[in-house]
Amino acid sequence: MPSISTAAPTSRCWRTASTAGSPSCSPPSTCWSRTARSDKPVIREDELEDAFVDLRRQTKGHIFVQWSAQNIDRTVTLYRAAKRTGRILVVDLYGADVLRRMAHGTRLPQPGKDFPELMVVITPGGKRLYERQGRDAFVTEMATSSFATSRSRLVGARAFVMTRDSMLNDFDAAGLGFTSADAYAFSNWSGYLDPQDPNSGWARAHAAGSKTLKLHTSGHASPTDLLRFAEAMKPRALVPVHGVAWDDPGIPFEAIRRLSDGETWRIP
Template sequence: MRLRIHRGTREIGGTCIELESGGSRILLDLGLPLDARDLASTPLPNVEGLAGSSSTLLAIVLSHGHRDHWGLIPKVNPQIPLLMGRATESIIRAAADFVPDAVKLNATRHLEHNKPIQLGPFTVLPRLVDHSGFDAYAMEVEADGKRLFYSGDLRAHGRKGSLFEALINNPPRNIDTMLMEGSSLGRLADDQTFPSEAALEETFVDRFKITAGMALVACSAQNIDRVVTIYRAAKRTGRTLIVDAYASEVLKATGQDSIPKPAPGWSNLAVFIPKSQRVQLVRNNIAALVDSYRGFRLWPEELAEHAPRSVMLFRGWMMRDLDQAKALAGAKVFWSQWDGYLSEGSAGDALKADCERRGITFESIHTSGHASPGDLKRLASAVDPKRLIPIHTFEREKFPSLFQNVVLADDDEWIDM
């Protein structure tokens, strides 16, 4: 078996790994680079059979549902088999009705925790991991008597941190090559740790208690851990969590009874559909889905009254609806996404400026979706690979000082296992 990293040896995002054995090949992830202007102008990596056809390209295996790991899939030959988690597929398909340039992917087969899949000469064993992306997997791949472990994106401080500990306590054995993400390097000192989702919950509880009006939390609806954190904090402070149709459909798409959603048995939850989203539902011919929100619906004329007892999953374009409903008195905005999305000229930057103009307090409360350097050390030590190759990082030069058996690879370089 040999491998080739097409993107990721010097950057976060756009991940694509090609594995070859006996003339057969598979891809692990096919992501849209973070710096891509758009899908149309972003070329596919140089992989035979992606855009055309090749009997040797057996499948594309997606580790999770973040677009920097699957975003180039719409450009490939639709006949290529796709493998991903069942919830990953469901969430991507639910989001496609609301997110620009999104698509409804169709999985040929689903990944399941600790259930091996045979793809020609490759045996792929998915390992469910803790990540801000729901239904995320690391993967063991074996062929020709050689063993590779791909970490995917993972962390230890989320609501599924026990999965990381399980990985540490029962790591992949006899690994020849490990591809390990290093997103946190350069963002965090080597001895620092990220706050946990549990710690964020306590912070939100404190902030919600002292917010006179509506608490507006700007976070991704697909960060299911964060939505659970916010819901729990809202419930603990006697507030109702308000979500829009997009978030409602994503939450339902998880397929998990333990995830809050507009469904029987869930209290402290309401659905508000902003005007532009109502237009979008009609335009996409999916307006009928609002029927499932019966009993949870909150109307514009009710927002002002409910504001002091509510938390809203919020995006900047919703400000107009709240303003027109006179629901912004005493409101505060809590930014719960990567601070990189607040860069100058971004939508986050525009939201922050809008809050300043309106006199609305703006505060960042967030934790990373990626493992701290200390947890990466624990993972590398537990797996103890013969060779460790950095991936999904801007700071590969830091790896040799932190980990053993590091080999720095280059994009498009074939590496024999």
């Protein structure tokens, strides 16, 4: 019998790396992820892409972007913005790893000759992380590839650069710190940002005179849309795997099968 756990991924519909074409969708699933509490409108990823293109045209230096490597939609948005503006998108080892794992059989960007606008930077922290996992071969493959770049090579360039707070000291050590010519875009849920934290990318970029802004949109469907979909699909079980609002009044989901963290459920 098949089984699932609370770590099961949700069905997603991804945009492709090309600047035209329809999304590439996975089949419907009864495992749902949801954090949205309301039906408030959100901008589309293509509108966010336009915003990044505009920011690129206004920025003389780098655009440092803090986003989750697991947010494939956002990675594609940034790749397309880089391609449209004649720039490159630089991801770290983990970002490259996620794309390698997800892109097989799709048109999603991944490090390689087919996506020349995508480069990989190896920071000391990222290298240590993968070496601790026994994945030295992956580090070597990335470092010796034609799509590898370095922190020193990026100094003075104009790229979209993946950024996390844990990477900032490594960037600084190589002369790739924030400058007044750069922009810093926070592209995650705003609840993850503490602009008063002096060690955050936001605070450090602001202190350096970089332009700081939030460029994000929710990847989650609204409660109304999810309810309509559930009513149309009529699943025997609907398993919440992420979210905070499944018990909100006025959202009468049926056939909910709740699992505790780490609990495995065998599908009947």
